Amino acid sequence: MKTETENRIREFKQKCTEAGLRLTHQRMVIYRELIKDKNHPSAEDVYDKVSEHIPTISADTVYRTINTFEQYGLIQRVHVQDDRSRFDPKLKKHHHLICKRCKSIVDFDWQTFDQLTLPKNVQSWGAINSKHVEFRGLCKKCIK
Amino acid sequence: MKTETENRIREFKQKCTEAGLRLTHQRMVIYRELIKDKNHPSAEDVYDKVSEHIPTISADTVYRTINTFEQYGLIQRVHVQDDRSRFDPKLKKHHHLICKRCKSIVDFDWQTFDQLTLPKNVQSWGAINSKHVEFRGLCKKCIK
DNA sequence: ATACATGCAAAGTTTTTGCAACTCG
């Protein structure tokens, strides 16, 4: 668990070096908060958390850094909410359960789906990079 | 085809009446443009189109009307892009092919998927209302 | 007639950008 985090940090550092991205203090802290937060944080969430460690950081640095991470494939943008982007540091293939009410996002794996043959008209559409399932509804807590 | 549109308009009028929504000229034109546009238009797209018919309409009316339609289940919001919402007047179950480059959204049906048994951990999450597949990649045009 | 809708203008939110100062490699 502790090791899990360490591994991700190591991998992060390596990828940054490979990509020619500088390992600044801000980037390290931002990445650490991204992997710590299990609910696919928004940029503002990350800003709030990072501010606790670096009170002088500016929001635009967080936005810019997150965009850079996305661009270099270090995190992914989650398209679930209308008013703000959420981010996902998990790079392994997975799918999402989204609660309409509390906006929580839960990951799940689904190999049966991953192995399905695609419909013909889909195959001729173009080149598909990501196959993603989204279930929306109400999580148990929100049902009450 | 012509009949298809007529049917949707009729159904729209009926739903509005049932819901107690007034059938204003603006709403009629906005709905008509929503079902005419096959590429899941943004609010701005709709505003531009509607402006051709009602030059004095204001953008906020379009936003407000679209929100009302969504609220009453006359259209659905599509969560695909980060910077703006897109809207889908098709209410029947379907899935989306999304081009990263040109942002086009193509509908497809996939009954094999629709009939799949859900993973156990998903079943215990809560109450699911919508099961949606998103394939992202590059459409043929954008591959060139 | 009257409750609901619209238009206008202004404001709210989220995100981006220009530029000088700073810092990692």
Place this chain on the structure above:
DNA sequence: CGAGTTGCAAAAACTTTGCATGTAT
């Protein structure tokens, strides 16, 4: 040292809101 980063402030982009006027039922 020097190019890539950051912080600041301002702005851009998208969407919402208050209020007076207009209109569908």
